[in-house]
Amino acid sequence: MPAHDVLIIGAGLAGQRAALAAAQAGASVAIVSKVHPVRSHSVAAAGGINAALNPGDSWESHAFDTVKGSDYLGDQDAIEIMCRAAPDEILWLEHAGVTFHRDEAGRLGTRAFGGASAARTYYVADITGQAILHVLYEQLMKHHERVDRFEEWFTTELVQDDGGRCCGAIARDVRSGHLDAFRAKAVVLASGGAGQVFRPTTNALICTGDGMAQAYRIGAPLMDMEMIQYHPTTLAENGFLITEGARGEGAQLFNARGERFMERYAPNKLELASRDVVCRAEQTEIDEGRGFPDGTIALDITKVPRKRTLEALREIVNIGRDFAGVDITREPIHIKPGMHYIMGGVRAGTDGRTPVPGLYAVGEVACVSVHGGNRLGANSLLDTLIFGRRAGEHAAHHAVGLPMPRIEAARLRDAQAEIDALVARVPAPGSRRISHLKRELGETMNRYVAVYRDAAGLATAHEVVRRLKEEAPRAAIDDRGAVFNQDVLAAFELGYMLDVAEAIVLAAQERRESRGAQFRVDYPRRDDAGWLHHITVSRNGQEVPRTGTEPVAITRWQPQERTY
Amino acid sequence: MRVAYWPGCVSRGFTPELHGSMEAVAPLLGLELVPLDRAACCGAGVIAEHNQELADTLNARTFALAQQVDGAELMMNICSTCQGAQSECQERLDANSAYRARVNATLDDAEPGLRYEKGLTNKNLLWLLVEELGLDALRAKVRRPLTNLRVGPFYGCYIVRPRARLGIDAEHPRDRYLHQVIETLGGTVIDYAGTYKCCGFPIVTMNKTASLRQAGTHLGDATDAEADCLVVPCPLCHLNLDLQQPQAAKVVGRPLAMPVLHLPQLLGLALGLEPKQLGMSKHVVKPTAVIDWSAAVVAAPAPA
Amino acid sequence: MADYTLRVRRFDPEQTSGPYWQEFAVELEPHRSVLDAILTAKEELDGSLGIRCSCRAAICGSCGVRVNGRPALACNTHLRDATDAGPAADGSTATVTVEPMGNMPVLKDLIVDMDAVHWKKIHRVTPWLLNRRPVPEREYVVPHEDMVDVTQTMACIQCGACVSDCLSMEVDPEFVGPAAAAKAYRFVGDPRDAEQRQRLRDLAEDPHGIYDCTHCFMCIDACPKGVAPMSQIMRLRRISGSDHQIVDRNNGERHEEAFTTLVRDYGLLHEAELLPRSYGGNSWFGKFHPAAGLELVDSLPSIARAVARRKVKPTQALRGHRLARRDLDAVHAIFERVEGDARRHELNLYLSGVEEEAPAP
Known part of the structure; x- marks a missing residue:
């Protein structure tokens, strides 16, 4: 039975960032993942990562955009923490080797993204998630003496001691079928989302909600689970993602009549309104018969200069060619809203702690809740890294004084x-x-x-x-x-x-x-009087799940009407 | 058909029988060769490894000289490596007008008036046979079908990869042409593992064992598949597969005696020329010693 | 809908029977992927068919296989292309043959041991940034083009397709290989890295390093992401030899120098001089260097055979062939002008793209 101070389950951005932080803080660390870490679904995050790093920008502005994007369901204390920490995290990544896009002066450059009042999205072409994930894995390889990697080990359940404290997990070595118990003083769940619950979805086949269910089964409440993000631009046929970066670069949406319909739904932000708003606009156009016969909307990327598309949206060029037979630099591509992200997850605090002692949750498996009712594009990578780091550090510090638990x-x-x-x-x-x-x-x-x-x-x-x-x-x-x-x-x-x-x-x-x-x-x-609170679902040993509520943390931004 | 003919270096150096057999077979194919004897080495990828612009400029000069040949429909080469190295340079030259202008400025400086215009057609003999002459026309020229001759095609890397740059697609299955030509000449194509692999020549000075193991393995595979001979459109492959064959045999630990023919030699045989006229006695593994060309393998000349 | 026969090379390590072929009949639209076909077979016919896959969109790098003898991602290979995809296909049947990747041990069915080969080689190249000091308080200020340039190698999804069919690795399993070499370029080309010279020396001096690449272009065609590993290896050689003057013990740099110098001096390749100079050094005297002498003795049988066959006349072997004076002058002028530039001028098609058409004159 392997024994470590901190056991991390999942090796996407949140898990790897937690592992590095915990190791940095002096803990012995094991990271267990059902796929090789670079196959984790973080790899598919295309567009970028938000941070108010430019002199003209402010973390408050970033936080307000996030709060507004969340439709005031996001916890403002957590959002403040995330947005304040964002600039340093970008620099940490840059120093670790992420090949962020530069402006002509050689400094970090940004692109525009939905729901944001400033261009504050840092990016690597349209493979930002991949670039960051691979760089974190480089760092894991560098620190191989301090982080034990269990690659292609499938976690089947979390283990609690008699007092209800989470003290490890059972996992199966996929390569051999060997089952083992991993003992740990703290367990960080970072196993990602649950997109496969929907079909089609932009999510990978591995996104099956493992961690949410495992935590739920040992009594951790799930929160904001009704908040399922549909992405405005997914390929009609197979649900593949066309990054919001395309609209950030200037691509426009048209209905079958050739109308730029977003003028009617979000006269100021147009295509760059928040995702829920754009999705509803598209769905309304489709439902009211103004979509194309195949139930789609046209995304016109030819509005972006071809050279820029070839440099900054290379992956979308490939996806258009390989999966839709369309040269996006020459013709519009047909899209529709498609399931993309779950704002909800295992309820977790700003250090990643869940109500189950010893258990942390970070990244898409968790609900901190920084995204509330709707996540802004390019805030998910940020969420994984900020709370991954915080949970890794917290778990490491708390593990120091604890004895190594036993599993029978x-x-x-x-x-x-x-x-x-x-x-x-x-x-x-x-x-x-x-x-x-x-x-x-x-x-x-x-x-x-x-x-x-x-x-x-x-x-x-x-x-x-x-x-x-x-x-x-x-x-x-x-x-x-x-x-x-x-x-x-x-x-x-x-x-x-x-x-x-x-x-x-x-x-x-x-x-x-x-x-x-x-x-x-x-x-x-929207009914702020009746429903400005989180909804939780927990099972806690019962067969029949129960719903409950949690208050929304409001620090400085009172709910307002939301227009874009 | 009149072509600007680029023989390359090795066909006039260590494999003179290649250039010789090409000159012998050209009239039979109705080809008028106008040799580009003023042009320099293509660089074989090595000069590009050293300095890309240098390789591009030297080849731009070759292309420009080819474009000056009166009445030539295209440029033809007889070396996979030349084809690949030159295609790579041409890809860059054709892709970007500013870069082309820069290279042309150097050309003009070196030789006033010399200038490469985008869009040269440069084809290996193999491509020309299938795409310009046509397999039916070739079949009509066969005087002595290679009946019963079991031939293993060996393309050489530079003429089959990368596919996009070399224009290989469903309409132009250039990676099947050697197969098609062998069949058109009446021979039997032998399927063996080495057809599209590397002869090992590029690393012969860096990792001789690995280099010769490649050559030896392919020759051994062809032997196991009961090939009578291999045919190559590349003289560098020929060096590793023929000249180095005894050394390769030592590395792979088995005796090898596999004749390796240049493409024009195979053509020449079928078109009625004698092995000697085609320089086949100059090979290290003499095809004449291994195969009885007079009777056993090659059928008698077809009645004219 | 069209009918396809999916022919899969299977292997069950828990049985003693060894690898075997199994055919599955699947009905799918021709634009669907080979992965769709495999998953259809798995979901409808046999759940024990093993394949790694996750994203379905060519970004996670899990589903590297050989389709009709060629390395590819199953997810971005269309069935309609797979049926006429190449040398192994006869173009007429709708059979798609899928095998595990090569050069790596098979664990089960289409799943290979990436750790034993691919990842081991990645580890070999110190695959993390060794920061240039001092680390700035904010970001490193570096040229826009350099970041786009290294992003080409950063785009590698570690699928192993290039490793699968690397022809150098096939004969020399210790060769560092295309993926790891591309990973090395990701740092050598990154202006934030402090150890470029050490990295290059390491890979140049290693007998299984950058000079062990046989230049076969397999990896360029195999790569589903346009990383062009072989092109990166050539750049590593160029930077190693020309910018860092690293003269390796594998004759790599000497070979390149000798080749280039001979073409400058003769206009054409002078094969008889190339060999000794590659071993002994880049001058007419190179052949008298002990290393060249040893190689000559080793090569003597080959050379003797060439002379005996009248392939090569001894006088010609010694003198070589060369261009006429006026053409040599032009070649010299080109060398002088291009090599005289303070910095090498390279057109990187990954950065520049291909022009739509020539601008109007």
């Missing part, structure tokens, strides 16, 4: 028996394949829990989720082996996704108003 061998044997039973499962007559259950879940969520929602649709979604939860334990398994048994992983992931889906639907049913990404057709107004 029986615990590991039970976990092994569960997997053995899963691998040996004989398909019952009529039992469906995991992939089929997953597809039904995703299509249901994307139909009823999307840009526009109502009570009837949410009830239907809830029904489907409950039915799938009953069916999942009987799903058929093909692979009986130990080495890279991806069927076993898929079975675990399906269970995680169903837990997360249930929490999403419950929260969406509960919030009977429209705020941020949650638009209830049956409650179309």
Whole structure:
């Protein structure tokens, strides 16, 4: 059984940043990831990372934009912390080797992004996430003596001691099938989002809500789960992301009549209004028959000078060519809103601590909540890094005085028996394949829990989720082996996704108003008197989850009407 | 067809039989060769490794000289390496007018009036055979089909990669042309692992063992596939595969006796020339010693 | 919809049967990807079919495989292209053959051991920034072009496609390889790095370093992200030899110098001089250097054979062929003007792109 001061689960930006910070603070660190760290979904973040670093900009302005973007559901204390720390984090990354874009004078250059009152997005072409993730991995390689990497180890559950403190995790070495218990004085969950609950989604196949479900199962509350961000520009056919950087560079949206319709929805910010606003505008155009026959909107990137597109939007050029057969420098590309991000997650404080002692959560798995009802573009990378670092440091400092916890061998044997039973499962007559259950879940969520929602649709979604939860334990398994048994992983992931889906639907049913990404057709107004609070979902040992509320932290910005 | 003909260096140096066989076979193909004997070495990628602009300028001079040849439809080379190295330079020259102007200024300085205009067509003999002459026309010229001759095609890296730069696509399957030509001449194409691999020549001075292991492995694979001979459109490949064959045999630890023909030699045989006329006695592994060209392999000349 | 036969090379390490081929019939639109086909087979027919994949959009680098004998990402290879994709395909059938990548041990089905080869080599090149001191309080001020330039190598997604078919690695498994060399350029080309000379010396002196690349262009075609590893290796050589005057023990720099000098002096390549000079040094006297002597003895059988076959006349071997005076003068003028420039002028197509058409005259 490996034993470390700090165990980090997930090796995207949040996990790697936490690992580096914890190691820097003197802790022994293990980082466990179900994929090789550079495959983590942070790699797909394209557009950039926000920071008020320019002399003319201020962290207050950045914070206000974030608060407004969140539709006043973001916790302002956390937002202040994030925006104040942003400039130093950019410089830390730059010194670590990130190849940020420079202006002609050789200084860091910025691009414009949605919902922001200043151009404060720092970027590396349109591979910002990849560039930062790979540089952090360079740093992990550099510090290999202080951070033990467990690459391609799949975490199956979190472990608590008798007092309820999180003291480690059980994980399976995907390469060998070997199961082991990882003991730790502190556990940092950094396992990312849950986009695969929806279909289509911009999210990778690995984004299956593992950490959210694992924390939820040991009593941690999930918060803001109804806040599902749809991205305004995803490829019609497969849901692939076209970065907001394209609109930041000057690309425009048109309906089938050739109207630049954003003039009607957000006369000032136009295409660069916040994402929820642009998505609703697009969806309205489509629903009212002004979209293209395939239910899409045109994104015209030819408005951006070709040379600039080829330098700064290279990846989008590739995606257009490879996945849509379109040369974006010459013709518009057809897009529509697509599921992209979950603002909600495991409720966590500004040091990443969750209500379960010993357990931290950072990045997309967590809900701090800096994004509230709607995340601004280029704030997610920032969130992962700032709170990843803070949680790593906090966990390391607190681990110093603690004894190394024990995990009983029986615990590991039970976990092994569960997997053995899963691998040996004989398909019952009529039992469906995991992939089929997953597809039904995703299509249901994307139909009823999307840009526009109502009570009837949410009830239907809830029904489907409950039915799938009953069916999942009987799903058929093909692979009986130990080495890279991806069927076993898929079975675990399906269970995680169903837990997360249930929490999403419950929260969406509960919030009977429209705020941020949650638009209830049956409650179309924001209602600050009734609903200016977070909604939590927790299970806490019960089979039936319960919803609760948490206050929103308001420091200096009172809710106002939100226009762009 | 009149072409500005670039023989390259090695075909006039260590593999003179290549240049010789090309000159012998040209009239039979209806090719009028106007040699670019004023042009300099293409640099074989090595000068570009040293200084890109230098390689680009030297080749721009070659291209400019080719463009001055009266009545020439295009420039033709007989060396994969020349094709690849020159295509790389031409890609840069054609991509950017400012850069082209800069290179042309140097040319004008070196030789007043000399100037490269974007858009030269430069084809290896292999490409010319298929795209200009045509396989049907070639088939019609065959006097002595290579019946029963089992030929392993060996392209050389520079003529098959990178595909985009070399214009290889579904319409121009230039990476199949050697196969097509062998079949057109009546021979049998042998499928073996080395067809698109590297002969090892570029690292022969840096890592001789690795270099010869490459050559030896391909020759061994072709032997195992029961090829009678290999055919190459590149004299540098020929050096490693033929001249160095005894050394390569030592490195891979097996006896090797695989004749390696230059493309014009294979053409010449099928078009009715004798092995000797094609310089085949100059090879280290003498095709004449390994294959009985007179009877066993090559059918009698077809009636005219 | 079209019918495809997906032919997969499978391997189950827990069985003793060894690798085998299995065919799956899948029905998909021709513009769908090979990964879609593999996942369809996995989801509908056999969940035990092993493949790494995640993003589906060619950014995570998980799904490197060989499609019809060529290294590629399964996710950005279209089925319609895969069926006529190359040497191994006969163009007519709708069979798509998928195998695990080469040069790396297979763990299961399409999954290879990247750690044992790819990542080990990445570690080899000190893959992190060694900061130039002093580290500025704010950002390093560096040219815009330099950052775009190193972003080309930063764009490497570590998929291993270039490693899979590296022809140098095939005969010399210790070769540092295209991905690691590109990673090295990412630091050598980064003006914020302090150890460029050390990095270059290290890779030049290593017998399996930058001079062990056989210049076969495989990695350029294999790379799904336009990193062009071989081009980066050539730049490493250029910077090593020309900017840092690193004369390596592998004859790499001497070979390059000798080749270039011979073309300057003769206009054409003088093969008989090239070999000894590459070993012994770049002058007519190079051949008398002990290293050149040893190599000559080693090469004697080859040279003797060439002479015996009347391939090469002894006099010609000694004198070489050269251009006429007037052409040599032009070549010299080109050398003088280009090499006389204070800094090398390079057109990097990754930065400049390709012009749409020539501007009107």
